[in-house]
Amino acid sequence: MSDQLCVRLGIDVPVYQAGMGGVAGPELAAGVSNAGGLGHLGCIRRSAEDTRAWIREAKALTDKPFGVNLVPPGGGVDGFEAQLAVVLEEKPAVLSLFWGEFSDAISRAHDAGIVTMVQIGSADEAKRAADAGADVLIAQGTEAGGHVRGESKLADLLGRVIEAVAPLPVLAGGGLSTADDVSAVMRNGAAGPWVGTRFIATQEAFAHPIYKQRLVEGHGVDTHHARAYSYGWPFGTPYRTLRSRRYWDPLRWVNGGVRPHDKDSYARRFSLYCGSGVDAIDDIPRAAEIVARLTPESSDV
DSSP states (O other), X not given: OHHHHHHHHTOSSOOEEOOOTTTOOHHHXXXXXXXXXXXXEEOTTOOHHXXXXXXXXXXXXXXXXXXXXXXXXXXXXXXXXXXXHHHHHHOOSEEXXXXXXXHHHHHHHHHTTOEEEXXXXXXHHHHHHHHTTOSEEEEEOTXXXXXXXXXXXXXXXXXXXXXXXXXXXXXXXXXXXSHHHHHHHHHTTOSEEEEOHHHHSSSSSOSOHHHHHHHHHOOGGGEEEEOSOBTTSOXXXXXXXXXXXXXXXXXXXXXXXXXTTSXXXXXXXXXXXXXXXXXXXXXXXXXXXXHHHHSOOGGGO
């Protein structure tokens, strides 16, 4: 299944970079795709024209396939529909979707020749996405950083999703930072890893340098799966962050991601989106190096 999906997408290795809103920009997506994996632009909260600009910038940086990730609850100043219209016009190889019902979007993407992926958090949600026509499912365990759809650990969720939607390919996401992590999920039937946090700590990620350094210094026990306030989302939406150690600081209760132009104080004081696999992050290399590290040996899967 892994090889079949790579052939269908026109990529060389089964490594899939998650569409992390705001920090997964053209340089990161192109870096991953140029290294043989599938990069993604994280376009949550971007305007339609800013989304178009990012897609065109990525096209200028790579002639390899890449994807665009859209999330309706944060659909940008113009809304999800305007973002989707741009994607359908610009025709990236893949459209990945999260947190919603997508039958209409999937149908229109197929009409434009775009492969669709939907990230889900339960077997029931996977079935609904498959019935809507999704080409690929992404099983997201609670170990994942950022907003988390389901309430099961990846090891518990993956098998149920694969069984529910067979023969559709299923990617695995949540706490994956090493080749051993990747080999483990692929031995359990995943078509590849959906990796977010490890790619934030790269040279190309559009994340604040302090954010990247906090990932290098962070530990899995410091990550927190909770339902309080996260920037731009309704109160109570579940997420996982690397908690700020400034226990006296009210800004530690703000959960989000920070970009290079954001204030240094925000990067130091916020609790930052981060998966539980942060223990394995000890450097900030180029994205191509991470693709190489995560690519499983054929004997391991």
